[in-house]
Amino acid sequence: MDVTIGVQNLTREVTVETEQTAADVAAAVKKALAGGPLELTDSRGRQVIIPGSAIGYVEIGSEEQRKVGFGAV
Incomplete structure (x- = not known):
């Protein structure tokens, strides 16, 4: 699965291809936004x-x- 991350003050996005599930990625993002x-x-x-x-x-x-x-096709 591809995860695209927009980082403040950068013109390019960070794209990560990961084998983690969508739920795991969402949990990691929520944890990161909490601090x-x-x-x-x-x-x-x-x-x-x-x-x-x-x-x-x-x-x-x-x-x-x-x-x-x-x-x-």
Whole structure:
């Protein structure tokens, strides 16, 4: 699932591809907005940490994987 994070005072968004569920990401965002950092682990095992006070918005993508190839039609 893709998670797009808008950070205050930055022109570009931060996009993280993670294997966490939408509920887990939403819980982490709520915790960060309450006063801590937003901590996510991407699909390669790297950890992304963003200060909760710098979060402008968070867009949580769907958990459904996109189909690739000719069978997707």
